[in-house]
Amino acid sequence: MFELDLRSRKPVYEQLAEKIIELIVCNVLKPDQQLPSVRVLSGELTINPNTIQKAYRELEHRGYIYSLPGKGSFVRPREAGDNSARINNLKAQLSKVLSEMVYLGVPRDELISTIENLLSRAEGGNIDD
Amino acid sequence: MxxxxxxxxxxxxxxxxxxxxxxxxxxxxxxxxxxxxxxxxxxxxxxxxxxxxxxxxxxxxxxxxxxxxxxxxxxxxxxxxxxxxxxxxxxxxxxxxxxxxxxxxxxxxxxxxxxxxxxxxxxxxxxxxxxxxxxxxxxxxxxxxxxxxxxxxxxxxxxxxxxxxxxxxxxxxxxxxxxxxxxxxxxxxxxxxxxxxxxxxxxxxxxxxxxxxLKADIHKIQIAFSGEIPRALLEESGALHHEQRGSVAILIVRGVYDQIINRMQAYQPAILDVLPLTLEEIFIYEMGDNGYEISNILY
Structure with a gap:
């Protein structure tokens, strides 16, 4: 279910956390769905169980999952909270993409219409093909 | 244990x-x-x-x-x-x-x-x-x-x-x-x-x-300027190691990610990338710190 790039410079627990967030955001992992146990996942990925625990702790801290003692970890249904740090990070990424597009000479109108299109798709919930 | x-x-x-x-x-x-x-x-x-x-x-x-x-x-x-x-x-x-x-x-x-x-x-x-x-x-x-x-x-x-x-x-x-x-x-x-x-x-x-x-404590920074690299940057950064290729500098710096970013942003670089180091790099720089360096001897 999770493919990690062990060659990447990014710490493994961060990669794993990001992968899981991606799956939650895309609704592949549904609210209240159980995540694989640390033991199972560490066997499958050949990764230190402590690293997986760390990723789960991080996700819990950031409010993406919750854990029930003795039962495991589950996806937390989304609710409004303080995401400012993450949002700032995403804004920085967006600005990188935008400046490259401006450099390549994409006109302002086209940029805006592209963003509007993407927005209406994202708000629509699923991507229409 | x-x-x-x-x-x-x-x-x-x-x-x-x-x-x-x-x-x-x-x-x-x-x-x-x-x-x-x-x-x-x-x-x-x-x-x-x-x-x-x-x-x-x-x-x-x-x-x-x-x-x-x-x-x-x-x-x-x-x-x-x-x-x-x-x-x-x-x-x-x-x-x-x-x-x-x-x-x-x-x-x-x-x-x-x-x-x-x-x-x-x-x-x-x-x-x-x-x-x-x-x-x-x-x-x-x-x-x-x-x-x-x-x-x-x-x-x-x-x-x-x-x-x-x-x-x-x-x-x-x-x-x-x-x-x-x-x-x-x-x-x-x-x-x-x-x-x-x-x-x-x-x-x-x-x-x-x-x-x-260990990885969060040490970073590799790639920083580039549209003009010259400011002198003060290299002096102030306290880098363990630095390399310069034209207007691009690569620094190995200890410290917390956010603080490094803030400090570097102050010089208004054109490009700023902060990367975590691999264990191999950490080992080499830690050892360099202790006087065990990769020697540049050519035979």
Whole structure:
């Protein structure tokens, strides 16, 4: 279910956390769905169980999952909270993409219409093909 | 689980270890790195109870290890150079271990025969180096140890077997909370499986930390300007190492990610990238800090 790039410079627990967030955001992992146990996942990925625990702790801290003692970890249904740090990070990424597009000479109108299109798709919930 | 306190060991006039301390939690995988002759094997042999410390404490489960049968019964040490009895087959070795270790699991031994897949009646000494290492893991894991001490454990194993052995070790850590201490020069491999890292240099512990903290503490910065690189930047950054290629500079800096970003942003760079270091890079720069550098000698 999770493919990690062990060659990447990014710490493994961060990669794993990001992968899981991606799956939650895309609704592949549904609210209240159980995540694989640390033991199972560490066997499958050949990764230190402590690293997986760390990723789960991080996700819990950031409010993406919750854990029930003795039962495991589950996806937390989304609710409004303080995401400012993450949002700032995403804004920085967006600005990188935008400046490259401006450099390549994409006109302002086209940029805006592209963003509007993407927005209406994202708000629509699923991507229409 | 494993505690070493200010241990000293001397062989004749050679000081192999000087005031080394370390702690490994239960269920943790600890990676020991260091250049050749740093004292890694000496430390591991002290942990296995083969050497007696000159000074200091070596404890597993809060008990001194040396001459302690109860501790040794739950510890497996796979040394750098393996030892098997002459003319013994794998089955003979298994019988021998079963007779002296109370926790020997015949069931596990049989399960593992599917992984290792070497005929039981082969004489161990006639096997290749890599196969002998497989036998060592096969026997070692069948002892259901609480602690595994591994000296360069994956040397000589083929890529498939390396992955198999790593998986077996990790399974035991996940399921039985086995504690593992590994020394290796293959830092890529340690990076995948260890959660703590200790760096030994000339018989002393240079750093030991949670692997992720170690990485969070040191960064590689790529910074570029549309004009000249400001002088003040290079002077103020306190970089461990810096390289300049045209208007692009690469700095290795210690510190917290956010603070570094803020400090660098002040110079208004055209490009600013901060990357985590690989364990290999951390090792090289830490060693450089301690006067052990990659020499630029050309013959």
């Amino acid at each position: 494993i505690e070493v306190e200010r241990v000293n060991k001397q062989f004749g006039r050679l000081k192999a270890l000087h005031d080394v301390s370390l702690a490994v939690h239960k269920g943790s995988i600890y990676g020991l790195v260091g250049c050749n002759g740093a004292g890694k094997t000496t430390l591991l042999k002290l942990l296995a109870g083969i050497y007696k410390p000159d000074r200091g404490l070596v404890m597993i489960d809060a008990q001194p290890v040396f001459e302690n049968e109860a501790i040794k019964e739950q510890t497996v040490f796979i040394p750098d150079s393996l030892y098997f009895f002459h003319n013994y087959s794998i089955q003979d070795m298994a019988n021998f271990y079963a007779s002296i270790y109370a926790k020997w699991s015949q069931e596990r031994f049989q399960q593992l025969s599917q992984v290792f897949n070497i005929e039981l009646n082969r004489r161990v000494k006639t096997l290749s180096r890599g196969m002998q290492r497989q036998v060592a893991f096969w026997l070692g894991l069948s002892l259901m140890p609480e602690v595994m001490i591994l000296d360069e454990p994956l040397d000589g194993l083929d890529p498939v077997m390396r992955q198999n052995v790593k998986r077996l070790i990790i399974q035991d850590v996940a399921e039985r909370e086995m504690t593992v201490i590994i020394s290796s020069h293959n830092l890529r491999e340690l990076e995948d499986i260890c959660d703590h890292i200790g760096i030994l240099h000339q018989g002393q512990m240079v750093t030991q930390k949670d692997l992720d903290d």
